[in-house]
Amino acid sequence: MMKDSMxxxxxxxxxxxxxxxxxxxxxxxxxxxxxxxxxxxxxxTVTAFIGPSxxxxxTFLRTLNRMNDTIDICRVxxxxxxxxxxxxxxxxxxxxxxxxxxxxxxxPNPFPKSxxxxxxxxxxxxxxxxxxxxxxxxxxxxxxRGAIWDEVQDRLDAPGTGLSGGQQQRLCIARxxxxxxxxxxxxxxxxxxxxxxxxxxxxxxxELKANYSVVIVTHSMQQAxxxxxxxxxxxxxxxxxxxxxxxxxxxxxxxxxxxxxxGRIG
Amino acid sequence: MTAFPxxxxxxxAVVGYAINRVAARGIRDGGSRLHSMTSYHxxxxxxxxxxxxxxxxxxxxxxQGAVIDRLIMSGLPDGVLDGLDGGGIQLVLAEIKSIAxxxxxxxxxxxxxxxSERLLTTRERADWLLIALVAxxxxxxxxxxxxxxxxxxxxxxxxxxxxxxxxxxCSVVAIFTTIGIIVSLSYxxxxxxxxxxxxxxxxxxxxxxxxxxxxxxxxxxxxxxxLPVILGTIVITVIALVVAVPIGLFSxxxxxxxxPKKLRTIIKPLLEILAGVPTVVYGFFAILVVAPxxxxxxxxxxxxxxxxxxxxxGGVMGIMLVPFISSFADDALxxxxxxxxxxxxxxxxxxxxxxxxxxxxxxxxxIVGGVLLAVSRAIGETMIVVMAAGLIARMTxxxxxxxTTVTVQIVxxxxxxxxxxxxxxxxxxxxxxxxFIVTLxxxxxxxxxxxxYREAYD
Ligand SMILES: Nc1ncnc2c1ncn2[C@@H]1O[C@H](COP(=O)(O)OP(=O)(O)O)[C@@H](O)[C@H]1O
Ligand SMILES: [Mg+2]
Numbered sequence: 061m062m063k064d065s066m067x068x069x070x071x072x073x074x075x076x077x078x079x080x081x082x083x084x085x086x087x088x089x090x091x092x093x094x095x096x097x098x099x100x101x102x103x104x105t106v107t108a109f110i111g112p113s114x115x116x117x118x119t120f121l122r123t124l125n126r127m128n129d130t131i132d133i134c135r136v137x138x139x140x141x142x143x144x145x146x147x148x149x150x151x152x153x154x155x156x157x158x159x160x161x162x163x164x165x166x167x168p169n170p171f172p173k174s175x176x177x178x179x180x181x182x183x184x185x186x187x188x189x190x191x192x193x194x195x196x197x198x199x200x201x202x203x204x205r206g207a208i209w210d211e212v213q214d215r216l217d218a219p220g221t222g223l224s225g226g227q228q229q230r231l232c233i234a235r236x237x238x239x240x241x242x243x244x245x246x247x248x249x250x251x252x253x254x255x256x257x258x259x260x261x262x263x264x265x266x267e268l269k270a271n272y273s274v275v276i277v278t279h280s281m282q283q284a285x286x287x288x289x290x291x292x293x294x295x296x297x298x299x300x301x302x303x304x305x306x307x308x309x310x311x312x313x314x315x316x317x318x319x320x321x322x323g324r325i326g
Numbered sequence: 327m328t329a330f331p332x333x334x335x336x337x338x339a340v341v342g343y344a345i346n347r348v349a350a351r352g353i354r355d356g357g358s359r360l361h362s363m364t365s366y367h368x369x370x371x372x373x374x375x376x377x378x379x380x381x382x383x384x385x386x387x388x389x390q391g392a393v394i395d396r397l398i399m400s401g402l403p404d405g406v407l408d409g410l411d412g413g414g415i416q417l418v419l420a421e422i423k424s425i426a427x428x429x430x431x432x433x434x435x436x437x438x439x440x441x442s443e444r445l446l447t448t449r450e451r452a453d454w455l456l457i458a459l460v461a462x463x464x465x466x467x468x469x470x471x472x473x474x475x476x477x478x479x480x481x482x483x484x485x486x487x488x489x490x491x492x493x494x495x496c497s498v499v500a501i502f503t504t505i506g507i508i509v510s511l512s513y514x515x516x517x518x519x520x521x522x523x524x525x526x527x528x529x530x531x532x533x534x535x536x537x538x539x540x541x542x543x544x545x546x547x548x549x550x551x552x553l554p555v556i557l558g559t560i561v562i563t564v565i566a567l568v569v570a571v572p573i574g575l576f577s578x579x580x581x582x583x584x585x586p587k588k589l590r591t592i593i594k595p596l597l598e599i600l601a602g603v604p605t606v607v608y609g610f611f612a613i614l615v616v617a618p619x620x621x622x623x624x625x626x627x628x629x630x631x632x633x634x635x636x637x638x639x640g641g642v643m644g645i646m647l648v649p650f651i652s653s654f655a656d657d658a659l660x661x662x663x664x665x666x667x668x669x670x671x672x673x674x675x676x677x678x679x680x681x682x683x684x685x686x687x688x689x690x691x692x693i694v695g696g697v698l699l700a701v702s703r704a705i706g707e708t709m710i711v712v713m714a715a716g717l718i719a720r721m722t723x724x725x726x727x728x729x730t731t732v733t734v735q736i737v738x739x740x741x742x743x744x745x746x747x748x749x750x751x752x753x754x755x756x757x758x759x760x761x762f763i764v765t766l767x768x769x770x771x772x773x774x775x776x777x778x779y780r781e782a783y784d
Contacts, residue, residue, distance in 0.1 A: 073478065125672065127668070127671065127672060130667075130668075130671055132587060153677050155674050155675070157674075158671065158672055158673065158674040159673065159674030160674075162672070162673070163668075163672035163673075164670055165665060165669065165672070167665055168665055169663070169665035169668065169669040169672070170669075171666060171669065171684055171688075172666075172687070172688050173687075176384070181670070181673060181675075181683070182673040182674065184677050185673070185674065185675050185683070186674060235669075235673065236672070236673065239673055239674060
């Protein structure tokens with residue numbers, strides 16, 4: 061019965077769907093980490109994945125840009141479509157997919173290079189700029205979108221690792237933006253940041269949804285409530301409930317969701 | 327007999343440990359709270375006995391022989407040593423010792439037999455004296471340690487103090503060994519420089535370390551310019567690196583990033599086997615396989631190839647260095663955090679792009695450190711070049727020519743009948759000093775590189 065209500069929901073938003081996953085299973089060796097998950101992720105929307113740790117949020121997020129391919133023991137089954145195209149099709153090059161589906165990690169991971177080179181990394185390997193002027197332009201645009209331009213514009217040659225934690229994370233977001241992705245995946249992007257830096261990144265996420273589909277894994281329900289329009293609740297590898305964020309937090313359908321958001325399981 | 331004092335000491339330490347531990351336990355069971363755990367009280371006693379008494383035994387054993395010799399010699403009847411020089415006196419002493427050991431040649435004089443008997447009794451007395459002293463000292467220390475057992479005695483701090491002292495001692499041993507080496511090297515080097523001017527040694531381009539066999543021999547004045555020798559070392563080192571760096575680096579990159587897990591578990595132990603091959607065996611390989619192969623190949627191309635080429639020695643040395651470089655590079659690459667790999671892959675980099683643009687630059691300081699350490703190994707490597715390189719020093723950088731190296735020259739200078747008062751032998755020490763300075767410099771440079779790289783991700 062829950063499945064029915066979900067499917068009607070999906071139909072309503074069908075025009076706007078970015079990712080649609082069908083019956084996805086993920087195994088790490090013998091561990092069954094994701095069980096039969098089907099979900100539609102919308103464009104120009106911030107979607108939050110919440111759930112107790114170990115429930116498979118990161119694993120599912122990583123299926124969306126095939127980062128799981130880099131883990132030897134990981135097997136993914138089922139179908140995931142990006143704009144109607146099967147991203148696990150043998151003809152799809154995961155390398156190109158990852159340029160289209162950018163990823164920001166839990167711990168800020170700037171390369172030990174200059175701020176400029178960090179941002180220019182993606183455009184360089186994908187040949188997005190024909191000359192230095194174009195590259196400069198991409199770097200500036202990305203840093204502006206990453207809401208960090210004002211802080212770094214006069215020290216683009218300084219190492220990216222010398223920035224503060226919050227600045228590093230915004231640098232990493234800008235770096236992901238520089239490859240002109242359509243989707244941004246963020247795995248607990250604020251868990252290593254202090255409250256002020258967190259607020260800055262959340263504000264940035266809110267701005268990003270104008271241009272991108274953003275998927276964010278978070279362990280903070282307040283954060284999910286603040287930044288997202290859609291929320292998916294995972295539990296033990298199952299997608300228990302997926303709905304408008306308001307609905308999930310005010311009127312959860314499943315008892316497990318309710319227990320989690322009221323703090324009884326975690 | 328020599329083992330007995332040691333056994334006694336170990337016994338004392340064990341007993342001291344037990345006594346103190348039992349005593350401490352008694353205090354604890356009596357209701358007082360101990361400052362240190364009972365095992366620390368035991369350890370305190372054991373260490374307090376072991377360290378000083380062991381030191382005493384070792385010093386005693388080191389000095390015993392010399393002291394007894396002196397006693398015996400001074401106890402000889404007057405006049406028997408008259409007219410003997412230092413060597414003659416040594417000979418008498420050796421004869422007395424061999425009589426004492428039961429080997430009698432001919433019919434020795436009575437005073438020698440008497441001396442050898444005295445030698446035996448003195449030795450026996452010394453042994454007993456040592457045992458008695460060890461027993462007394464151990465007992466005294468044990469009793470002292472036992473009196474310290476109190477509820478508030480800081481036995482843990484005591485033990486930690488003694489152990490810290492031991493560790494300091496061990497590290498000081500290494501430092502003093504180094505200092506000792508430097509001192510003895512510089513002493514002989516200075517003696518060399520008294521005979522050959524420094525400028526000739528450093529800037530001379532001729533290396534012909536002969537000395538006149540007879541006083542009146544002419545045209546045999548040696549030449550001691552080290553430049554051709556160090557040039558040979560440099561040529562061979564460069565060849566070795568040209569072989570080792572690419573092979574080592576690429577195998578490390580492959581094993582670290584591209585090889586399937588299974589292959590990795592095969593390749594790594596294989597490389598370790600390569601690292602365990604004795605250099606003599608590499609020498610055989612160079613002289614029996616590589617050198618003839620290079621020669622016949624070169625001659626088929628119409629090139630003039632010496633039987634002992636720098637190429638053969640350097641190439642085989644390069645193979646020897648491969649596991650060294652690849653293990654350093656592998657460590658450096660593995661030390662790059664996973665988050666950087668994820669970052670690059672997440673931006674759509676291929677594994678190759680990730681390697682060249684992120685991993686390799688991040689690991690470069692560590693890799694350079696490894697290469698520099700390999701350089702100093704190549705410079706100091708002896709066995710391969712002794713077997714496969716030449717003996718004649720030439721100012722050439724032709725890899726198909728025969729060259730000699732610093733280590734080869736040191737070996738040849740010291741082989742055979744040598745006396746340590748002519749420039750030929752002393753030259754070996756001068757070369758050794760230069761080698762030491764060069765490799766020390768490279769090592770310091772390399773270590774500072776490695777250190778810098780360690781700081782990179784903190
Ligand atoms: N690289 C991996 N190898 C093996 N098991 C893994 C790996 N990554 C995650 N898992 C397992 O998959 C399950 C889900 O993990 P994860 O997706 O990281 O959870 P979450 O992000 O929700 O905390 C856990 O049981 C975890 O142990
Ligand atoms: Mg996670």
